[in-house]
Amino acid sequence: MERAVALERKRLSGGTPTLKERIFDAVGNVLVYAPLRDQLGLGRAERAFTGGEALGEDTFLFFRALGIKLKQFYGQTETCALTAAQTEGQVKLHTVGRPMEGSEIRIDESGEILVRSSSVVDGYYDDPESSAKALVDGWLHTGDAGRIDEDGQLVVLGRVSEVVRTAAGERYIPNFIENRLKFSPYIRNVAVLGSGREKLAAIVCIDFDAVGHWAEERGVSYTSYAELSQKPEVQVLVGEVVRHVNGTQPEGLRVRRFVNLHKDFDADDGEITRTRKLRRNTIETTYASLIAALYGGLDETMFEAVITYENGERGVIRRTLRISEVVA
Template sequence: MRREDPAQWTPAAGPDTRQWDLDPNTTLARLLELNARHYGNRVAMREKALGIWQEFTWADVLEEVLSVAAGLEHLGFTAGDSLLVLGDNRVRLYMGMLAAGALGGYAMPVYPDATPAEVLHFASEAQARFALAEDQEQVDKVLDLREKAPGLAHVIFDDPRGLNNYRVEGLIGWEKLRDAGAARLRDQPALREAIVHRSQPDGPAVFVHSSGTTGKPKGVVLKQRNVLAGVSNAYKGKVFGFGESILAYLPMAWIGDFAVSMAAGVALRFTINVPERSETVLRNLREIAPTLYLAAPRSWDNMLTTIRVRMEDSTPWKKRVFDHFIELGVAAERMKLEGKVPSDLQRLMLRLGNWMVFGPLKDQLGLTRMRVALTGGEAMGEDTFLFYRALGINLRQLYGQTESSAFNSVQAADEVRLHTVGRPLPGVEARIADDGEILLRSGSIFSGYFQNEEATAKTLIDGWLHTGDAGHIEPDGHLVVLGRVSEVVHTSTGERYIPGYIENRIKFSPYVRDVAVLGTGREYLCAMVCIDSEAVGHWAEVRGIPYISYADLSQKQEVYELVAAVIRHVNNALPDGLRIRRFANLHKEFDADDGEITRTRKLRRNVIDEHYAAVIEALYSDARSVRMKAQITYDTGETGVIERELALKEI
């Protein structure tokens, strides 16, 4: 007999309109079973393989998840066990995470480009005995760790190419594991129901990590009720609705992907489309034309850079038409943000622009059906923000954190402002501490860092999450995020500033990929800039500027003038004491493998200060250049040294 389930469906005229009642006191496994029961024939997941989209219905997904869960249990996986998940976005990897959660275990996704040392840290932290790897590359990475992490007894792989001749104890293919589990389900009729109800609302949903800007990433275990409370809050805040179509391309180790692709995807019955490869995301985006798209500002910037590069290669007439209507659209959006209404003539011209430019461009990008467009993770440049809104895409800013299941606040569709992140979502309380820190309280917030009571005590106080972000709440309830509280520093003259705030504004330029602003305890500010190789490379080619490498391009006098113009533009909006006086273009990008940035591209300032100490000292001297030696880490894990003379530029 089926047990009473807290996840109920609202009564309606027919099964097509039944909906989850938004009660977070349930689990993803139970919601998956409900989807299969009521919408079994509907497509739940698609995955492009060998050029063909493969479809999986909700019934297919449930059967696969339960079979794999039964197979894992047969291998000895129990509640409290950890499953490392390594690879790019793949349907089977998502199913494996759901299977681990159904058994009360910790699914721990790892960034696919994580170094062996990082994987070892995660495996040791959770004492992982199981790993789910996408392909041979990821399998090799896990097998190499066995000497240092002997507990990794079982390695399951998805793609068998290159693995047929492996004779390694504990290595098993997905199909073999699934078939073994399916046999158990046939032989034990009660097992299916037992697995569906095995996990509990207070059990783990996913094991992810903080960004780790000041040290090793901290483990964050989000409960089933945490992630579902986050989805419930976001739904009530009209962030998204039932039945959205999404492209699951974000790194699986980032909470944003799990919150949207898995938690919301299962709870709200999304159609979850998985791209063929990370390199084909834009092509697959056009094929799918999703209704919901979440991307970091850098992804939106990269798409805009691609558009502008293509327009540079277009005919002069097409370029003039494009520029004309984009300028009209941006001007109209500025008026709307100021509370003004475009004139009848402007609206007529915008309709013409939609027919000639906006509509065809959105079709080329796969944005024609987009109902919800979100950006989060850091501030977005005004030019980029207005460009997409000029196309008719209702782009909105989202504010979330790993510790709060990704959803804190979001701009309302009809109340978008450039400087805020909207009001806190329903179910989320926010207030500002005396030192300016943003505090949050919600059912979506975690219970503490994994085996780290000291960090937990500093972050969770009297039921409030201390976010570490500085900000304020405007009189009408809109939340403004300024930057990290820990990054509030002072110059030697007493000027108070947040480096990240200035850095984000410099990165608004498509020509700048990363930048580190310096000045703590110094008389004035300087900067170290990493140019964007694609955007600057195309800019140089159009102007006939030859170069042979990233390092060579970065040191061209013309490129220095280009970057100087970007910094001058930002300086104009800063007080005199916080204007950048000198800068250097670095000969390489900041690299996560070198420990200079996190996998989510946040600066590790202590590492950067150490690696580029010679450049920093030269910037605060009378030197006109500096000889820089930098250690780099290759994909193989081997290291090398790159050496270059870097110019130092006055602003």
């Protein structure tokens, strides 16, 4: 499967399989992929699509590597399901395809995706006020933010209400970038910073189990989460993940610096909710000195954190945290 996924990634990036790869793929199809497709109940599937929340890159590549030509689409109830969809030969990991025949898509000044099509509903039942807000001059205001890439494919970023801007006026949604970073098994939580700032930076919480296993396989010793997070090898590992995600982002929306936090974000500390959503205001306040170091050009910083023990007593721990540059 590792070979199959690597080959599918090569195909999607425009590469041509070698003769050896084609032979291996044919043998793999007989011995592995076809039986797996059958086990999944997809042995005769000719067309497969995924929509809704973004699908992880590894999951998407896994199904395609099995020979299931999975593609992505975008739509809403108000558009009778489909508005844009990928076609075979035009599949990208981070887009949802071009507008379907008879559909028009444009991005307004706020970054919102607008749709005009005969498939768009006339309005909401018995709700003229909502209808007037959603349908303006024949265009449906989807409430989603997006952009059109260089190939004319739609990239859906998230909800318009989540859009923020950099100091240069670049629109982005932190959660869009964070989710793609968390598609990596090595990153459990991450906060992308950049609202009102010149460049993007990130506070990263590694996945202790996944990174710990990775370290053990490579003979990297450690005694705690905090020590593991600051290992040079782990800095390089996380840097590779960030660099990969940066490759899917416009130049002005790439994470330039990051720091591996000495612990995971914790609901008890008010950093995330019980459903693991970031409390951005809390993070900006709690890690103000760390954020200042990220944007101050420092290579490392001493961070003091107040902790609360099980008996209710409070203490302070001090950690030296490395700050890494992401080289394109």
